[in-house]
Amino acid sequence: MHKAISLISGGLDSMLATKMMLEQGIHVEGINFFTGFCVEGHTHAIRKHEKPKRNNALWVAEQLGIKLHIIDIVEEYKNIVLNPKHGYGAHLNPCLDCKIFMVKKAKQWIVEQGFDFIITGEVIGQRPKSQRKHTMPIVAAESGADDLLLRPLSAKNLALTKPEREGWVQREKLGDLTGRGRSRQIEMAKNFGIQDYAQPAGGCCFLTDANYASKLQDLWQSRGVRQYELDDIMLLKVGRHIRPNENFKMIIGREEGENNYLEGYRKQFIHLRVLDHMGPLMLLDGDPSTEDLNLAARVMARYSDGRDESSVRVQINRPDREPWEVNVMPLSTTEIPQAWYV
Numbered sequence: 001m002h003k004a005i006s007l008i009s010g011g012l013d014s015m016l017a018t019k020m021m022l023e024q025g026i027h028v029e030g031i032n033f034f035t036g037f038c039v040e041g042h043t044h045a046i047r048k049h050e051k052p053k054r055n056n057a058l059w060v061a062e063q064l065g066i067k068l069h070i071i072d073i074v075e076e077y078k079n080i081v082l083n084p085k086h087g088y089g090a091h092l093n094p095c096l097d098c099k100i101f102m103v104k105k106a107k108q109w110i111v112e113q114g115f116d117f118i119i120t121g122e123v124i125g126q127r128p129k130s131q132r133k134h135t136m137p138i139v140a141a142e143s144g145a146d147d148l149l150l151r152p153l154s155a156k157n158l159a160l161t162k163p164e165r166e167g168w169v170q171r172e173k174l175g176d177l178t179g180r181g182r183s184r185q186i187e188m189a190k191n192f193g194i195q196d197y198a199q200p201a202g203g204c205c206f207l208t209d210a211n212y213a214s215k216l217q218d219l220w221q222s223r224g225v226r227q228y229e230l231d232d233i234m235l236l237k238v239g240r241h242i243r244p245n246e247n248f249k250m251i252i253g254r255e256e257g258e259n260n261y262l263e264g265y266r267k268q269f270i271h272l273r274v275l276d277h278m279g280p281l282m283l284l285d286g287d288p289s290t291e292d293l294n295l296a297a298r299v300m301a302r303y304s305d306g307r308d309e310s311s312v313r314v315q316i317n318r319p320d321r322e323p324w325e326v327n328v329m330p331l332s333t334t335e336i337p338q339a340w341y342v
Contacts, residue, residue: 001025001026002026002027002116002163003028003029003114003115003116004026004028004029004115004117004118004119004163005028005029005031005069005110005115005119006018006021006028006030006031006118006120006121007030007031007032007033007102007103007106007119007120007121008031008057008060008061008068009032009056009057009121009204010032010055010057010058010059010060010198010204011056011121011197011198011204012121012182012185012194012197012198013121013122013123013126013153013185014060014120014121015064015121015189015194016121016152016185016188016192016194017120017121017151017152017153018030018060018064018066018119018121019064019192020173020174020175021119021152021169022064022066023173023192024169024170024173028064029066029067029068029069029115030057030064030066030067030068030069031068031069031070031106031109032057032058032068032069032070032071033070033071033077033102033105034070034071035073035074035077035098035205036074036077036230036233036234037081037205037206037207038204038205038206056198058070060198063194063196069109071109073101073105074230076101078227080094080097080101081207082226082227084096084097086138090208090210091207091208091209091210091212091213092213092217093205093207093208093213094207095127095208096135096139098205100138100139100142100143101143103118103120103143103145104142104143104144104145106118106145107144107145110148116148116168117149117150117161117162117163117168118145118148118149118150119149119150119151119152120149120150120151121151121152121153122151122153122154123151123154123178123185124136124154124157124158124177124178124179125179126179133157133158136151137159147159147161147162147165148161148162148163149161150163150164150169152169152174152175153175153177154177154178155175156171156174156176157176157178175188206236206237212236212237214342215342216233216236218241218243218249218342219232219236222243222246222249222286231265231268235251235283235285238251238253238261238262239251239252239253239254239258239262239280239283240252240254241341241342242299242336242340242341242342243340243342244292244295244340245292247286247287247288247289247292248284248286248287248288248296249284249285249286250282250283250284250285250296250299250300251282251283251284251285252280252281252282252300253281253282254280258280259280259281263281266281266283266317267319268319269283269284269285269319270283270284270293270316270317270319271283271284271317272284272296272297272300272315272316272317273314273315273317274300274301274304274305274306274313274314274315275314276306276313277304277306277309277312278304278305279300279303279306280300280303280304282296282299282300282303284296294326294328297314297316297326298328298330298331300314301329301330301331302330302331302332302336306330307330308330309330310329311327311329312328312329312330313325313326313327314326314327314328
């Protein structure tokens with residue numbers, strides 16, 4: 001029996017591509033690369049959602065009955081984000097470099113583990129940067145996967161791969177999908193008896209999101225260096241981010257789940273909380289002055305239940321000293337310029 005590794009994103013396409021191989025008797029295992037930028041299993045777990053709180057890659061593997069290997073590539077991936085050879089997409093998404101990098105890692109994996117080939121859920125024309133007919137060969141070539149990379153959903157519109165030439169898979173049973181429409185994938189899912197799957201929305205990568213990209217650009221600009229750590233990119237997903245000055249930024253929880261998450265960073269950051277009313281937790285990132293701390297306390301009061309009071313007690317906590325209290329007048333909505341919101 002021939003063995004393939006499937007890049008599992010958690011979406012419908014990779015689910016279908018894997019199912020097609022399983023139907024042809026191929027032993028398939030999944031691989032999911034953790035970059036730190038994916039929403040799955042993090043933001044959904046923090047914030048309240050009507051949808052089930054699940055990691056879709058794990059869920060897909062469970063539905064298909066395959067083993068999933070989750071591989072941490074946070075450190076290696078930094079160079080892809082910071083210096084993409086093929087540039088960015090609409091925001092800070094290095095989609096083509098990302099795909100090349102992940103397929104390259106998958107190629108290394110199959111060599112080490114004795115697997116035969118790689119499959120992905122790519123469809124010609126579905127992604128403007130990485131899934132075009134003329135960029136797909138670039139992925140195969142620059143990753144080193146060459147003809148060991150099979151895209152089952154669009155295979156009939158692409159050059160023959162080794163699994164097809166050698167008869168490991170039957171080309172006539174592969175797909176000829178193109179374009180951004182999803183009607184044929186939905187029909188395929190129905191035929192396979194797949195009733196539940198993640199709704200397609202451009203993948204799970206936050207780098208494709210304009211608001212997130214803006215926050216990351218702001219982080220780099222404020223620090224004067226294009227670099228990040230895992231905690232940085234995790235915190236960019238959580239709360240309101242307000243920057244009144246270059247030297248500091250406020251991060252304010254928007255709901256209970258976010259406040260609970262921010263609690264885990266209390267010992268690393270200056271943090272504020274309202275004492276006499278219900279309110280969120282605020283972290284301060286940077287080097288605020290005494291005047292900045294007073295401003296932050298007034299913003300904090302604005303987002304508490306004491307927003308309409310003339311005076312609110314706010315506790316300021318620094319990691320390097322005992323906490324202290326200030327009585328402040330909450331800012332009004334008009335006193336917080338829209339330009340402050342990152």
